Amino acid sequence: MRGSRRPDLLRPEILPDLLNTTAKCRPLQPALIWGARTIAYGELGEAAALIAGALGRRGAMTGQVLGLFLPRGAELLLAQAGISGSGSAWLPFDAGTPLERIQVCLASAQAKGLVTTRAWLPRLHGLSVPVWAVEDLLAENKPLGTPCPAQPDDPAYVIFTSGSTGTPKGIVISHRSICHFLRSENAVLGITEKDRVYQGFSVAFDMSFEEIWISYLVGATLWIAPPALVGDPDALAQTLARERITVLHAVPTLVSLIQDPLSGVRLINLGGEACPDALAQRLVRPGRAVFNTYGPTETSVSASLAELKAGEPVTIGLPLPNYGMLVVDENRRPLPAGAVGELCVFGPGLALGYLGMPQLTAERFVANPLATGTADALMYLTGDLARIDPGGPVHCLGRADNQVKIRGFRVELDEISAVLNAQPGVGTGAVVVRPLAGGDELVAFVVAAKNERPSGETLRQALAARLPHYMLPAHFEMVAELPRLASGKINLGALRSLPLQLKAAAESAYVPQSETEAVLFAALAKLFPGRVLRPAADFFDDLGGHSLLVARLVSRLRQDGRYASLSVQDIYRERRLGAIAGAMAALHRQKAATMPARAKMSTARRSLCGLAQAVVIPFFVLLNMADWLAPFFVYHYFTGDPGDRIWVAVLYSLATFVVARFLNFGVAIAGKWLAAGRLRPGRYPLWGVTYFRWWLAGRFFELPDVYLLASTPWMPLYLRAMGARVGRDVMIDTISLGAPDLLTVADGASIGTFVNFENARVEAGELILGPVSIGREVVVESYAVMENDTAIGESAQLRGQSALAAGRSIPAGEIWDGAPARKTDRVAEILPPRPQIGFARRWAQALVFGAAAIVVSVLFFLPTFPAFMLIDWVDAHTLDIFDSELNPAAAFGFFFMLAIPAAALFVVCTALVTAALRWLLPHQQPGRFSVHSFAFGRKKFMAQILDGSLRELHGLYASVYAPTWLRCLGVKVGRNAEVSTAEGMVPELLELGDDSFIADGAMLGDEEQRGGWMILQPTKIGSRSFVGNGAYVPDGTVVPDDVLIGVQTRAPENDQMQPGQTWMGSPPLLLPAREQLTGFPESLSFRPSPLRRVGRGLVEALRIVLPLALVIAAGYLIIILVMPLAEDYGWGFTVANALALAGCVYGVASFLFVVALKWVLVGRYRPRAAPMWTAFVWFSEAVTNLYESLAVPNLLDHLRGTPALPWALRLLGVKIGRGVYLNTTDITEFDCVTIGDEAELNSLCGPQTHLFEDRVMKIGLVEIGRRVTVGPRATILYDTQVGEGVRLGPLTLVAKGEQLPAHTHWEGAPAAPVREAGEA
Amino acid sequence: MNPGEVSIYHWPQMPALPPAGRSVLVRVSTDDTRAVARKQVRSALGKILANWSGLAAVELPLLETEQGPVWRGCLAGASLDISLSYAANEGWLALCRGAAVGVDAMVIGVFPEMVDVARLYLGPAVVDSLTQAADPAEGFAQAWTAREAYLKCLKRGLVEWSPAEILLPVEWFSVTLEDATGLVVAMATGSHICQDAMIML
The missing domain is CATH 2.160.10.10 (Hexapeptide repeat proteins)
Structure with a gap:
């Protein structure tokens, strides 16, 4: 199978040509971003030329190899480009490569020198080649006199992999091959100069070419990841978003650990290992291309590529342009489509061969039976099994040769054995893979040389100096002789089953050298009792750790708050106990740096603040009392004398009530500005002056009945008057707001019911004030919480029962959900354009809403008058308290007794008036309505009645009377339903099943409101279903029978719910079982006796009327006590003082x-x-x-x-x-x-x-x-x-x-x- | 999958070749050393596959990988996935044609940080069930083996539970053995998982 023919991609060019072309064409385009430093292409080209010049003066030339060994960073890439510019090939080493291996590879490649950094010069002392620091090369500041002398067929780089001969094998790639690969792959990927590319791979891994040199080819910007970020999925996701990365090349394992949807990344290129189908399905989405690449190093990075599609299985796709693939049998004869055989690659990407290994090169790079000319005369035997479907794609089925994979690394056992055999004291050694401590591990068998007794630890250290960590045997078994086959060869099969003498690495106990080590070793001692623990021990290999033990260790360590963010990946990554302790210490240091320092508590400041608060609280008590005491006074002022007319008194009293209620808005606005002024963002001492100002502003803000303005044009006006910036066409329902001055709501935003803008909060002894910014056409659904320093971009959405914590923001157009809020894949239903109305209608609507607010206010005060009349009539015909000299306590007792039936009368009258109103209005229908429609006004009117009832008739809820009350409002309530203080109900569209239970503060059937539209849908709670405290059930939800929606839980989508389930959290999680409390008969839970019903009814009737009776009785008593003062001193300061005192009392x-x-x-x-x-x-x-x-x-x-x-x-x-x-x-x-x-x-x-x-x-x-x-x-x-x-x-x-x-x-x-x- | 749909074969009882998409579970009594146990399970595996494929043991296209034995190619027109687990002198061998499979076995036992481990790796739903379970140790073993079987089915290593984790649809089988072993065995079968994706390159 051949990839597409693209002669235009086959060019006689070298890597420096690609970089220099971009540097000339786009000198100012950012090429590298490393921390705070940005290097433009022009600068990169110049730096590469300077390094090339310095190397040239040191003798570097075409065909030579120079080592490249620097820590991750911009200098590494400058040095890489510089070596290339000098005409030499670079030989890269990972930062963790042992010196011994560097030496071996340099010698094998006959390298002429090594480029490093000044800081690493001391550790490279003793190398047999010259070592140069990149800083010194740059400091010479003199470029190469002539252009790069390399030719397209000269080597561009050498990469070493594990080799079976005991010496790693170097793969040599020419400029022509790699340049063709870059063009060929990007012809499919389509990376452009507009992209920002994440650079996370080690340069010792050839996938780094896809990151680095494709970017150089097109002029894209490389963002170089710091070492701490590589391999940390959580931090990586945040970084990708913050740095606006658009292209990510990665191994599937890393991406699979990222939970974030990576919404800003438009292209993901996976390679280096198999891509799980599930991962592909998760990553593929509209607007993003996801690729899976395949290719051994010997074929220049990649040879084939598949674009992954939703619903399609993952394959390795089709050959890249100009590449070819075929499957051969053991005689290297091509196999037909569908047959399984060894996969071969041919084309212009093939390596020049193995460095200094002509025989191995000839074995692996063989004649291509499908050759059409010299360009594809050879093919590379990959050693992978594959199957090619007719017409493609290619399916890779795993390794065919004797290489093994240990923890993902390709390893030649013979290479380890060869190194082992070279150690002093080792007579003969062999390495096999065999099960150890629950997993396959490398085990070395060693026959000691005569008169020698090498220890396992000595051998481990010796091998560690020459081999990467993944090639170190987990166990060294000393044996008298190695089992051999008849041929004399070592019997590896027998070695795999030879019993092992496993011992701890050391006999003596180790004393932890730090507190972190002590914590770690204490936890390990519980998991591995009796084992000797040393920092050098490997958790898995030496201690026999496995996944459950890792989980248990991490769980134990996380109990200590210092290590609460330790993860299993930390253990898998570090492995050795010393390294794990090091990682823990680093976590602790970083945690200490990020924990907010606690401000010192001052008792004097707290006392002073408390004193100031005590002074002003009576003022608020007075204002609060004035609401109901003023109309109380007025009524009694105009009654009691002969000739007084009740209806006149009622009228004056009602007028006073309305004036007092709405005057509070003015008082609140004036008070806030006079007493507190404008608050600024910042951190202020708790109980300090700014804290007091904020607290005072809050008291003023909460003074009036703001709920009466919910979803009306008056709410934005009130918020603006309190300091908030609110745009046009904004719809705001009931909200809590920490600091109005720091709220910005742009045009067209919709804010749902009981949204909490908590932009002022106390933490670590400080008051934190910060802005909340809501963009244009944003929707914040009900029960959402936003803390300080949060923002929502234009047309974005924060769903119900979601939390946006301090410092977080939602980009424009995205929908976020849950606590904590995360981006979802939801797409909002498109609504018609926002309905528009004229100025006159807008004001007329505002007036209607204002009138409705007055009606709702009056509605809950009107039934007071029959209560007054009853008390006055009884009083006048019995004790005549008003004109008697009865002491206050006795008077209060008398009025209290009278007020009990009066309060009951009040409740009944309120219910009847409300029910009458509801039946007079047209029935609420489901559907979509403009916010300027009558249906909207009607819905909001009923919502205000419900809100009012929660305040004025609080006792009705969670009682046996609640279902009756709700039926009056139009809710369909089943038998034996229990309803507590539910919010957000649309009564006529709500149905509660038999035996259902609605707990305190549940949001039930809350409507959707956005873009100038309100969408109403029926909501149903099934029989025996339970909605927990503070739960959120949006309208349109149909909860099946016997379902439990837990505390503070968002109800799942309808199609997710089944009868009998339990859901908890936001987003909701399905719990497997619910706690069954047994031992109580149904007669005490679901089916009480009539006597118990009566008993509960009586207790709850008392609890409903008692608060009302107390208010009424207190009102009468205060009239009796204060009225004489009014008569003596007039309605001035004395009366106000007396009323404030009375209120406080x-x-x-x-x-x-x-x-x-x-x-x-x-x-x-x-x-x-x-x-x-x-x-x-x-x-x-x-x-x-x-x-x-x-x-x-x-x-x-x-x-x-x-x-x-x-x-x-x-x-x-x-x-x-x-x-x-x-x-x-x-x-x-x-x-x-x-x-x-x-x-x-x-x-x-x-x-x-x-x-x-x-x-x-x-x-x-x-x-x-x-x-x-x-x-x-x-x-x-x-x-x-x-x-x-x-x-x-x-x-x-x-x-x-x-x-x-x-x-x-x-x-x-x-x-x-x-x-x-x-x-x- | 319902418990009744999965037959547990006790080796040397020879299982029949399952239809595509269905799994078989083979229980192999083993020696107490892991090394010998693995050899015994592989021996059983070889004999089963030889029986199914008609090939001699040496001809079986079995490849030992980091994740265990891998069947290269097709068997009766479909891929074959293999998963192994060991616990308490028992080896467990799950075989599935045309779909991915993961198996995990564990001895029921109590350890002090059980709830914490469950909270971190199994999620609040499991914690909730453990706090209410009559036998939390068995509940934990069931949940843990299910999690491990699921991850094995996806060829993934252990990861902390996350509310953002997307659980892929798999078919479940879990059984607590009513004998002296005190073992819980769980098996997950994912018919959507491509065989190509399961083999490390």
Whole structure:
């Protein structure tokens, strides 16, 4: 089989011609990038000429060979080009080549010198050839007087491979062959001057030609990888993206370890080993070409090439242009298509032969039976078995000769035996491959010379000086004689089964020389008890390690936070214990360099900040109270006297309510700018002045009911007023926002429900403020989290329940998903162009939304009046408290008793009014709607009602009354369904199956919104299915029966789910089994008795009305107490002070009431399991509910971010250390939580100390260690221990039973260790 | 694949040539030294392949590679993949025509870092199942052998579990032997994996 005929590629040229042509044509084009240094082609050409000149003056000339031995870097490539320019051929050595082998190869090639670097001159002392430093050659600054004297048929380079004679064999390639190869392969690959090419191969490996010299040929830019990067898949992926690499040549093994989709790489060329089909399928994608190349060194790098296609098996393709391939039998006769035989290659790429080995050359380069002339007279016998299909492609089937492969390296056993036999003390030696310690290994058998006793260790060291590490025998077996065949030859078969006397390498114990060694050896001692461990020992060869033992070792070592990013690849790469310890030490150093230094905690600063916060908190309490107390006052001001008219009082009261509510927006804006000003990005001391300003700005930002503006044109206006930069046609639903000044949202962006822009957070004793940038037409779906210093490029998308941690960005047009967010292959459905409306309609819509917000506000206040009327009527006809001298406590008690039925009346009225409204509106239909349509407005109106109900009727949720309430709103709720505080519901498009369970904070049926369109689809939760706390179920999801969607989990796609499954995480993972809690009868979990239903109903009815009753009673009491002050001193400072004081007293009293109730009803929380239909669960849920609806809004919410919050939580039973920063109140089973000194819990995060599983509440402990930082919206499930100094990223889910080692960094759902930037 | 679809042959019971895409699993009682065990398994392998191909043992196109024995060429019109594993005086030999196969065997046993190893290499789903399993050691052995069999099927070395890992579709077989060996054996068969891709060049 022949490749295409391309005479134009056959040119009489040499390598320097290619480089010089590009240097002349594109002198300014960047040729090499090495660290911060960029070398243009002109500069490269000049440097090569200088080196060539210096070498020429030292006698270098055509036909000679010069060694090339430098560390990875630009100088290496300059020296390579310089040698070529001098007319000599270069002989490259890998940086790790032993001196002995260098000497052998130089001697074999009759090299005239060696080019190295100054730093390596001392180690090369003793070589028999002159050694020159490239720096000295360049310093002469004098180019070669005449052009390169080499001719096309002169040798261009020599590469040595393992040889069977004991001496490595040098393969000589001519300029003509390699130049043709470069043109021939690139005729298929199509690399251009616009490409940025990754240079990762050693120059001793001929695939480096594809990187280096094809780039020189076309003028592409080479990005030279630093040594630490080569072989590190994680870092490599990041680097490829950062450096905008477009072309990657690599061995499949390396690429297979990269999880990143390598989206910026347009061409991947695989070679050097077989390419797994699965890898090809993963890499192939539109816009990227993936090639698989094949070729021995003897055929100039590659001889054939296949472009890999999706769904097609991997082959080695077709011969390159002008190349040919055939398959022959043992008599070298061509075989027909489809037959298996030895693969032969012919064409212009063939090597000149083996250096100084004419016999071997004649054996391997033989007459081509298909020759058409002198150009293809010879063919090379590859030693590989192959089959050629009719018309191609070629299938390579493995090796046919006696070479062996050890850990991927081609090795001639005879070469090792020859070196072994040359050692002093060795009489006869032979090397075979045989199983050892679970794998095939090289084993040397040695008969000692007379009166000699060489030790295995001595021989190992002697061989290590001459052979690469992969050619070193794993074991040296001393024998009296070698078994021989009748012919007298060594019986290798018998050697393979000869029993071995395996011993430890040394008898004496080794004392670790460093702490890292001590840690390593301690771990190894557990895995290999009784074995002597020495740094020189090989984990696999000497200790018998295998994959499970590697896994166990790495797992043990990662328990130590210093080595948390150690991987199995580190062990496989380093092998020897000393080298493994070295790698561990390097990891530790890099980790120490990347860990944020912790700012020193100042008690005085903390106290001062706390004092300042204590001064301003009453102001916010007053504003908070004014919302409901002002209309309360007004109503009672206009009632009670003869002639007062109720409807007038109601009207004035409602007006006051609306004014007070919307005045808060003005107060918030003015307050933010007056008190806090504009905040700048940076790191500031916790509890310092900037921290206080940020905290104060946050209090102002959260003051008004921002949810009323969700998805309306008013939201961008409010955000702009608070300092954010928001473009046109931006749609923003409910968000949390750390620092509005640092938010930029470009035109047309869509931000979903409960998106958290956490661009202000506390870490390591500092407040970190950084920008969040959202590009044009970007979509950020609901429940997504973005930290500081993040950006999303134009038209990109961050999917629901995804987290973009600090410092990360999403390139334009990409869709990212998961926690942590990663690029996906998803393609967004194309929508029609954004609907446009005129100015007038835009404003009319804004006014309608404003009116709707007022209606929703009023909706939840209107039912207050029947409650007032009831109390006033009862009061007037009984005790007449207003006009009596009853003491405040008695008055409060009286009003509280009256308020209980009044509150019940309030709840019923609210439900009825809401239901009436919902039935008056047209039914919501699925489909695609413009954001300017009535359907959109209707959907948002209902969403506001739901949001309002979550705030005002919080107690209804997670109760037996919740299904009824949701049915009123239009949700189809099955029998015995349990629904807690679910968000994002589109009621008429939501169906909850029988016995389904929706836990706290689940996002259910949230709609898609982008590009000016809203897409609504029905959502269904199957019978007995469970949606966990904070889970995300986008609309259109159909959850089958009996499926569990875990805590903080994104529901999978519909076609992924089957009944009975359990899913966890984002992106979701299918769990094999779910915990079955047995021992509880169905009567306590799913099928309670009527008596238990009544019991629970009563407890929950009380928990619903109690908070409302308290508010009403407190309101009446405050009126009685403050009204006389108003009459005496007017409506001025005195009344304001009194109301602030009253508010604070009310807040503290509410909190103390919850504290008392908790200790009386539940006592101390302890780990336990309790079925849902038992009193413990009802009381526990009641306490939680009252905590969330009374204690949090009235007091604890104001204390977030202050030193006072830990004190308050201690009263509830939380064990909290000193100096803790808490910006969250999300704690439920208080006694089960321990928080260590100086820990930092950022917003919306929290320990989840209970879960409901199959209607059983299971409670466990959460221990958060000292100086732990918990990121925004991170959740720590029960039965976990988070070690000292651990950092948890945003939206991280620490799963049940986890124990996170100290000083480690975790992120993701479920949590996974983070490999810090810079860690090798 | 269902357990019923895979027959375990106890050597010297001779398995029949399987249809393309199907695997056979052969259990070989071996000596306790690994070297001898490997020889015994290879002996059994040679006899099976000789029986299937009709060739003499010396004519078998078997090549010893770093990954174990490789069958060069076709057998009854399809490629043949071979995978071996050893544990507790048992050698396990999986053979599959026209598809890739991986087999792994392991003695069920408890070791202290089991959950940590599972978390790192098997993923949270397995950790979750282990914490709930009646017999975590057996659960671990099942998951570990499945992982190793899968990786062997793909001719890959051990790698840490990653949420971004793309699991390729393979057919599974796993069995815990109800005898004194306390062994778990798992086999993965990937009919999509090209034979060319499995042999190192």
